[in-house]
Amino acid sequence: PSWYADLIDEARLTAQTLLDRAEDLANPTLRLGITGLSRAGKTVFTTALVHALIRGGRLPVFRAMHEGRIAGARLEPQPDDDVPRFDYEGHLATLVDDRRWPESTRRISELRLAIDYAPARGGRRTLILDIVDYPGEWLLDLPLLDQDYTAFASASLALARAPARLPLAAPFLAALAATDPRAPAEEAKARQLAGLFTDYLAACRAEAVSMSLLPPGRFLMPGDLEGSPALTFAPLDIAGAGEPAPGSLHAMMQRRYEAYKDTIVRPFFRDHFARLDRQIVLIDVLAALNAGPAALADLESALDGILRAFRIGRNSWLSALFRHRIGKVLFAATKADHLHHTSHDPLEAILRRLVERALSRAEGAGAEIDVVALAAVRATREAMVKRGRAHLPAIVGVPEAGQHGADAFDGLAEAAVFPGDLPENPAALFDPALGFKGLSDAAGGDFRFLRFRPPPVLRNGEGEALALPHIRLDRALEFLLGDRLT
Numbered sequence: 001p002s003w004y005a006d007l008i009d010e011a012r013l014t015a016q017t018l019l020d021r022a023e024d025l026a027n028p029t030l031r032l033g034i035t036g037l038s039r040a041g042k043t044v045f046t047t048a049l050v051h052a053l054i055r056g057g058r059l060p061v062f063r064a065m066h067e068g069r070i071a072g073a074r075l076e077p078q079p080d081d082d083v084p085r086f087d088y089e090g091h092l093a094t095l096v097d098d099r100r101w102p103e104s105t106r107r108i109s110e111l112r113l114a115i116d117y118a119p120a121r122g123g124r125r126t127l128i129l130d131i132v133d134y135p136g137e138w139l140l141d142l143p144l145l146d147q148d149y150t151a152f153a154s155a156s157l158a159l160a161r162a163p164a165r166l167p168l169a170a171p172f173l174a175a176l177a178a179t180d181p182r183a184p185a186e187e188a189k190a191r192q193l194a195g196l197f198t199d200y201l202a203a204c205r206a207e208a209v210s211m212s213l214l215p216p217g218r219f220l221m222p223g224d225l226e227g228s229p230a231l232t233f234a235p236l237d238i239a240g241a242g243e244p245a246p247g248s249l250h251a252m253m254q255r256r257y258e259a260y261k262d263t264i265v266r267p268f269f270r271d272h273f274a275r276l277d278r279q280i281v282l283i284d285v286l287a288a289l290n291a292g293p294a295a296l297a298d299l300e301s302a303l304d305g306i307l308r309a310f311r312i313g314r315n316s317w318l319s320a321l322f323r324h325r326i327g328k329v330l331f332a333a334t335k336a337d338h339l340h341h342t343s344h345d346p347l348e349a350i351l352r353r354l355v356e357r358a359l360s361r362a363e364g365a366g367a368e369i370d371v372v373a374l375a376a377v378r379a380t381r382e383a384m385v386k387r388g389r390a391h392l393p394a395i396v397g398v399p400e401a402g403q404h405g406a407d408a409f410d411g412l413a414e415a416a417v418f419p420g421d422l423p424e425n426p427a428a429l430f431d432p433a434l435g436f437k438g439l440s441d442a443a444g445g446d447f448r449f450l451r452f453r454p455p456p457v458l459r460n461g462e463g464e465a466l467a468l469p470h471i472r473l474d475r476a477l478e479f480l481l482g483d484r485l486t
């Protein structure tokens with residue numbers, strides 16, 4: 001029964017929390033979660049953050065570094081043997097040696113850093129930083145813990161029938177219409193429906209109709225679980241059906257949904273999420289802006305879900321020990337290097353607005369919250385470019401090869417892009433009467449989607465990469481770590 005599972009979970013988490021606290025007393029330890037939806041920039045951010053801590057760089061806002069109080073940072077063996085290590089060296093080599101972007105996060109990974117520093121009042125200390133990188137899709141699953149199958153099915157189907165998604169959901173909905181939930185359970189049927197449901201979620205993502213709100217998260221980011229029965233379910237049309245008959249398709253789907261929660265969502269929550277002290281949520285706000293108002297609305301709902309995840313269980317099955325665990329959450333709009341610096345503050349303002357709206361609905365998050373627009377690795381520089389008689393502010397970088405149809409780039413030459421400005425006042429984006437106001441069309445549309453190659457990086461005598469260029473990475477570092485290095 002579920003109260004029993006709750007009790008066991010609670011006991012395990014309590015024990016783990018006590019162990020974590022004891023370790024924190026012996027060696028001050030901070031567990032930092034890095035998350036965001038697929039392609040938001042987790043891998044790049046994690047690599048850049050670790051590199052900045054180890055190698056330093058121009059980080060004026062990160063006070064401990066700026067004041068020269070960080071003596072050094074080194075990688076250490078991670079604490080959890082059953083979690084893959086974040087491949088820092090590999091990702092850095094891809095970025096710096098090949099000037100290619102590293103492979104994206106597809107599952108959870110971990111890395112431990114020991115930071116030796118001098119507290120402002122003197123002496124020597126070491127802070128252990130445990131970094132946990134995991135797909136944000138998994139975070140959006142946490143609200144499922146408080147949802148039974150009936151509620152999940154009705155919410156999912158309502159979303160699937162919303163105008164923006166309906167065309168993409170058509171094949172799934174058609175199959176559903178031809179399905180009797182009371183019919184005997186059949187594996188082939190379950191697989192067919194789960195397959196079509198997954199295709200629909202993937203299509204929403206691909207068409208950028210919806211970029212954000214697509215639980216169950218493992219359907220799009222299965223990690224190592226692809227094809228397992230816990231992933232072979234789908235919402236059924238069961239409004240008003242009541243309790244399913246034993247042996248029916250309905251009963252089978254319900255059981256698998258519960259299995260999904262018990263074997264996937266709960267352990268992730270208990271073993272990883274609930275143990276984090278701080279969290280950064282990376283968000284590709286520019287992609288959402290480019291994709292249009294539906295994607296933006298979706299992003300806002302996803303933020304709702306994320307904020308709810310931070311509060312989850314507070315009034316149900318979790319002990320007071322966890323209640324104050326995640327003390328700080330930073331929401332970061334990534335890839336700010338796609339914009340001219342005059343648009344960095346507006347980008348931040350847009351994200352702040354989204355977060356504030358979500359916060360007001362979630363009645364706070366119980367954590368200190370901040371917002372930043374950043375580029376973990378800055379791939380572009382700024383220049384004034386002559387266009388006819390005018391000199392226009394542009395960003396210059398090397399576009400990745402093969403983009404832009406017939407006049408494909410060669411991946412070697414630089415190109416200048418006029419990114420257009422974001423509206424100074426984010427309210428313009430949220431006024432239903434005005435509708436969505438996109439980036440200006442100065443560059444004629446598709447240039448806004450250009451992907452640039454990572455920048456050239458200087459090396460020291462040993463051939464090691466010196467500082468990676470970035471935008472406002474130091475602000476993120478200061479918010480996430482600054483107070484633990486004073």
Ligand code: GDP
Pocket residue numbers: 036037038039040041042043044045101102103104105334335336337338374375376377378379380451452
């Ligand atoms: P993940 O799926 O969240 O791990 O995302 P990644 O870190 O793999 O980033 C996805 C893609 O976004 C990369 O391949 C890059 O093309 C792009 N990207 C990520 N961070 C940056 C950045 O700071 N600047 C630029 N220009 N592109 C970035």
